[in-house]
Amino acid sequence: MWDVARGLVEQMDLIVPTPQGLYCPAGDFHIDPAAPVARAIITHGHGDHARPGSREYWGTDVGFGLLRERLGISAKIHKLRYGEILQFGAAKVSLHPAGHVLGSAQVRIEVDGEVWVVSGDYKREPDPSCAPFEPQKCDVFITESTFALPVYRWPDPSIVAREIFDWWQQCKVDGVCAMLCCYSLGKAQRILAELKIHTDEMVYLHGAMTRLVKLYRDAGVLMLPTDVVTNQPKNFDWKGRLVLAPPGASGTPWVKRFRPLSIGFASGWMRVRGSRRRQAYDRGFVLSDHADWPSLLRTIEETGAKRVLAMHGHTDALVLHLRERGIDAAPLELHHGASPGALNAATEAAAEIAAEAGALDHMSNNASGSTMDQHSELDFSED
Secondary structure (H helix, E strand, O other): OEEEOOEEEOOOOOOEEEOOEEEEOOOOEEEOOOOOOOEEEOOOOOOOOOOOOOOEEEEEOOOHHHHHHHHOOOOOEEEEOOOOOEEEOOEEEEEEEOOOOOOOEEEEEEEOOEEEEEOOOOOOOOOOOOOOOOOOOOOEEEEEEOOOOOOOOOOOHHHHHHHHHHHHHHHHHHOOEEEEEOOOOOHHHHHHHHHHHOOOOOEEEOHHHHHHHHHHHHOOOOOOOEEEHHHOOOOOOOOOOEEEEOHHHHHOHHHHHHOOEEEEEEOHHHHOOOHHHHOOOOEEEOOOOOOOHHHHHHHHHHHOOOEEEEEEEOHHHHHHHHHHOOOEEEEOOOOOOOOHHHHHHHHHHHHHHHHHHOOOOOHHHOOOOOHHHHOOOOOOOOO
């Protein structure tokens, strides 16, 4: 057994769910806690994973700028290189690339020869804006399952980038502005990097994206040149221009300046036939920063894990499939307290699932002070 926080903890799972989130008793730390804790290891800078208020944080050196932006100037953040081993009590901890966004990480924990890996959010498709996922051998794998249904299978991202570019060029021919809705952290920068192979034209940004794009540039990510929409003169001609904006901006008066325009949305949710029509977008582009169904299964196999715990998303479908294949699998449910961070994350997740099912109308109707509109200012959401 381990001496943790002046008490004795019987040997148990290396990671256990608590009201604050995932907790490692052997090392006395939490992973992506939903409420303030003493020691927090953060997988990446999205708002449902990096929340302010904890005493100390650990994250990757590559993602340090994003964590500082998210957690605030006063947060005590320790930087770790990918693969660097840190000792927390009886636990050896290291961070490894997750391929989700800049600086995203899996958390590897080893105690007495037993290895657990917490995936965080991840994807397996190539992405020029962040380091690729690196599979980690382990005994137990805790995986996300945002898109854990067989219908979710991503096309080659290079093909999607070409589709976005061709749509933009067609908008030039049609004499309309091309406004592409995408999440401000990760997706916007990925699109700017993917499009660089096709053009060197200027792209215009919603103000919520500017600081985050600069942080990617500071980290050495090559992207198209950008300028802020509000820097342009009042009589600026937006016809044929590409504008990137968070989804919540599409229903605000901010959009009027671009008319006539064509509105697109880049998201994994666009894989579901009918989502684009239900949300009244002119074009939908299937581009996600999460693993699709084949990638989830491939990753689990590559880890060699004898036991798999699934969280965040369609856990039941994944668990059932794995059990049918003879793998010890179960959902890992987190019962967060009613902290603002936990409530916001839960609301965002519910909104995404509702959108997939068609329960939400176009986000332009979402003008009643909802979480999605409130988050459009910084928009640390994801898909």
